[in-house]
Amino acid sequence: MSTSYNRIAYEALEVCNGVTMDAVEAAIGRAKPTPGATAADVGAGNAAVAIRMAEVFGLKVTAIEYDPVMAGLARERIAAAGVDVALAVGAAADVLADLPPLDLITALGTTNVNGEGRPTPEAGFAFLKTRLKPGGHLLWGDLVWIAEPPAPLRQIAEATNQYTDDTGWKDSAEAAGFEVVWSEVSPQDVFDAYAAAADTAARDWLAAHPDAPEAATVQAVADRVKMVLEFGRPFIGFGLYLLKAKA
Incomplete structure (x- = not known):
């Protein structure tokens, strides 16, 4: 397949999730x-975050x-930006295991981060901690339940990831050995803008x-995500x- 719903939607977004680049x-x-x-x-997606880390902070980044x-x-996107970002195509757990801490x-919005299918939040964090130097930082972003969801919604949303509030x-x-330095739940209008931009991009492409x-598959995914x-x-x-x- 030469394109997909994710490619179409994420090409239109700055960050491939319900959060701003700022x-x-x-x-x-x-x-x-x-x-x-x-x-x-x-889960680099359109590589915008990886590119920003290299451009703004001068980091040596693997996407x-x-x-x-x-x-x-x-x-x-990496080639167009002209930044020194390495792209690794493969499962996150395998690539991270081959990199030094x-x-x-x-x-942000990753799937199967530790190679165990649908890891619990604790298991995902515990794995990522092993791939950091002592005192290293993890910027984690994902879906948050802001109210207890109906069982069918939880079942559909958690088909690939397990979420929590x-x-x-x-x-x-904290249970995995991290200190929470800072956190924020995106304002709802930011999440709404993300959802609307992704849907508009898909409908325009269709x-x-x-x-x-690919049209039938893109249509089906767009309809499911919107619903x-x-x-x-x-x-x-x-x-x-x-x-x-x-430490």
């Missing part, structure tokens, strides 16, 4: 990274992307390419957490 950059700044420090962006279609977009890991993410991070071989986010609006948010690995 918030991501400010959170990374709180870690006070030094130029030349090593970093990995797990990790499992989906080869998305990796194609990341490769194009890092100063910083960013992981804001307190649950913090407790899980209108322009009705006979494309979940519209039904789940009172329950779904996006949380950003800056965590420091304890």
Whole structure:
């Protein structure tokens, strides 16, 4: 497949999640990274975060992307930016295991971060801690339950990842050996803008390419994502957490 819903949607977004780049950059700044420090962006998507880490903070960044279609977009964006970002295409757990411990890991909306299918929040954090230097930082961002979801919504949303509420993410991070340095749940209008931009990009592509071989799949995914986010609006948010690995 030459394209996909994710590629179409994420090509239209600055950050491939319900958070602004300003918030991501400010959170990374709180870690006070030094130029030349090593970093990995797990689930790099369109590579915007990896590129920003290299451009703004002078970090030595490895962008990790499992989906080869998305990796194609990341490769194009990295080349266009002219920054020194390495792109690794493969499972996050495998790539991270081959890298020496890092100063910083960013992981925003990742899937199967530790190679165990649907890891619990504690298991995902525990694995990522092993890939950081003592005192290294993890910027974690993911779906947050802002209210207890109906069982069908939880079942659909957690088909690939297990989620929790804001307190649950913090407790899980601390249980895995992290200090919670800072956190924020995105304002709902930011999450709404993310969902609307992704849906608009998909609908525009479908209108322009009705006979494309990927059209039926893109349509089905767009409809499913829109349904979940519209039904789940009172329950779904996006949380950003800056965590420091304890020695």
